[in-house]
Amino acid sequence: MQVIQLHHPYEPNQIPNEEVVMVLGFFDGVHKGHQKVIETGKKIAEEKGLKLAVMTFNQHPSIVFQKVLPENMKYLTSLEQKERLMANLGVDILYIVEFTSAFAQLKPQDFVDQYIVNLNSAVAVSGFDYTYGPKEIAGVKQLPTYAQGRFEVVTVPKEEMTGAKISSTRIREKMEAGEMEEVTELLGYIYETEGTVVHGDARGRLLGFPTANVKVKSTVRLPRIGVYAVQIEVGGKWYVGMGSIGHNDTFGEGRDLTVEVYILDFHQDIYGEQVVVRWNHYLRDQVKFNGAEALIDQLKQDERDTADYFQQSEDK
Structure with missing residues (x-):
């Protein structure tokens, strides 16, 4: 072209x-x-x-x-x-x-x-x-x-x-509602966000859930704040993960909006990599937890829900 x-x-x-x-x-x-x-x-x-x-x-x-x-x-x-x-x-x-x-x-x-x-x-x-x-x-x-x-x-x-x-306005409304399956239907493909993996505060690693912090352009429209079952492309290969869009309120008020992805069964260092995140399915809203233990319990549940979602998608 x-x-x-x-x-x-x-x-x-x-x-x-x-x-x-x-x-x-x-x-x-x-x-x-x-x-x-x-x-x-x-x-x-x-x-x-x-x-x-x-x-x-x-x-x-x-x-x-x-x-x-x-x-x-x-x-x-x-x-x-x-x-x-x-x-x-x-x-x-x-x-x-x-x-x-x-x-x-x-x-x-x-x-x-x-x-x-x-x-x-x-x-x-x-x-x-x-x-x-x-x-x-x-x-x-x-x-x-x-x-x-x-x-x-x-x-x-x-x-x-x-x-x-079918309109861009309707798609934006569905994204704001977390209705990502509807978004996929309207687009004809799974909604994607491109970005670069940058250094974060490494809090996920301390919790046992090391995340890739994805820096996206300010002009990118993100889905609503929350936790998602996602796919992420790294180095030309696709992996399953759970993605978070939010402010990490558990660790303090007024934090910047971040995009983080915990990639299941993945142990590579990918700082500086260009990645693509596909927002397949909305799991839950962002919640402020009463400490790290409650957050870890929820992350374990999110991991199970993510694995279940992709297993069910494969079985369809």
């Missing part, structure tokens, strides 16, 4: 000189609804013998429109994760447009001319709720007018599950 970063105004020589089917959207999470839109584009591209292109943005538009601080924006998928998911869906060209104030000021017709027509789009594919400006003048209904017959417009209807639209 070719990845092309565009900064407005872009240089025309950045654009491959071939017609494409262009799929439009922000695609945070690249969930099943997004996948339906991209797969629709892929099918059309194969029928027409064209390459499949996707256009997304480097950051959420609300950073420009609502002046949200970039470090306060929480994403389901990082750009790197988004790139991998797009490549897996068979995308040939991924355009990452820098969402700047100058780009945001484009009138709908100018956006269509410069970012659909001039990117050699024979067909533009989007979800039913895609906008490229104020929704009353820049929605999918108006797109054929702006197209002026220069490209075909295909709109993909909403994808539903259990009677409600």
